[in-house]
Amino acid sequence: MTTDLLIQPVFTDIANDLRAQGYSIVRTEQTEGFARDLLAQLHAFEADEFHQAGTGRQQEHQLNSNIRRDRIRWLSRDTDAEVRWLDFMDDLQRQLNRQLLLGLFSHECHFAHYRPGDFYRKHVDAFKGQANRILTSVFYLNDNWQADQGGELVMYRDDDPDTELLRLVPTLGTLVFFLSEDFPHEVLPATSDRYSIAGWFRLNSSRHGRVDPPR
Ligand SMILES: O=C(O)CCC(=O)C(=O)O
Numbered sequence: 356m357t358t359d360l361l362i363q364p365v366f367t368d369i370a371n372d373l374r375a376q377g378y379s380i381v382r383t384e385q386t387e388g389f390a391r392d393l394l395a396q397l398h399a400f401e402a403d404e405f406h407q408a409g410t411g412r413q414q415e416h417q418l419n420s421n422i423r424r425d426r427i428r429w430l431s432r433d434t435d436a437e438v439r440w441l442d443f444m445d446d447l448q449r450q451l452n453r454q455l456l457l458g459l460f461s462h463e464c465h466f467a468h469y470r471p472g473d474f475y476r477k478h479v480d481a482f483k484g485q486a487n488r489i490l491t492s493v494f495y496l497n498d499n500w501q502a503d504q505g506g507e508l509v510m511y512r513d514d515d516p517d518t519e520l521l522r523l524v525p526t527l528g529t530l531v532f533f534l535s536e537d538f539p540h541e542v543l544p545a546t547s548d549r550y551s552i553a554g555w556f557r558l559n560s561s562r563h564g565r566v567d568p569p570r
Pocket residue numbers: 467475480493507508540541542551553
């Protein structure tokens with residue numbers, strides 16, 4: 356069921372945060388419910404349906420285990436939990452376009468599994484000028500996560516990439532958004548399995564008959 360007719364207060368909060376500071380962190384009963392369903396779905400997939408993540412897109416796609424170690428599976432509309440999440444993000448996309456005129460065209464996202472010790476070194480999700488990834492979302496699926504388990508997302512300041520801006524514990528139902536070009540970030544190793552969904556809202560950069568698909 357689409358939530359389009361119902362403008363959710365959380366969408367307005369996210370838009371206001373993005374306008375004011377370029378990032379937003381939210382957690383509500385609703386996002387917790389989504390996270391529980393998505394975690395159950397993730398556990399229902401077979402382990403071999405996840406594959407080693409790479410860096411770069413399409414042809415440039417390389418496995419680089421010095422940079423990132425997570426294993427991923429792209430979301431599809433194959434299960435109810437995924438459909439509900441993708442519909443929610445579509446509704447958010449419409450709302451952000453209305454409120455912030457971002458011109459977001461599509462959203463793609465993947466489950467990610469970081470095993471104990473896995474990490475993702477400091478990086479940005481899009482490079483200025485060539486970016487069609489505009490807005491990053493990360494949604495955490497870890498029930499009862501304790502601060503001493505590690506696995507924090509560390510975000511660095513957009514105006515000073517060497518200075519830490521914040522550390523986010525990957526607790527179930529926590530949802531973070533940030534402008535993809537602006538904020539360097541990294542995933543610290545954890546002592547337990549760490550589950551999340553990382554996603555990107557993109558512009559439509561298909562031009563002159565050349566189709567530029569996601570991923
Ligand atoms: O899982 C996270 O906290 C961030 C993941 C990330 O930076 C990415 O997949 O690009």
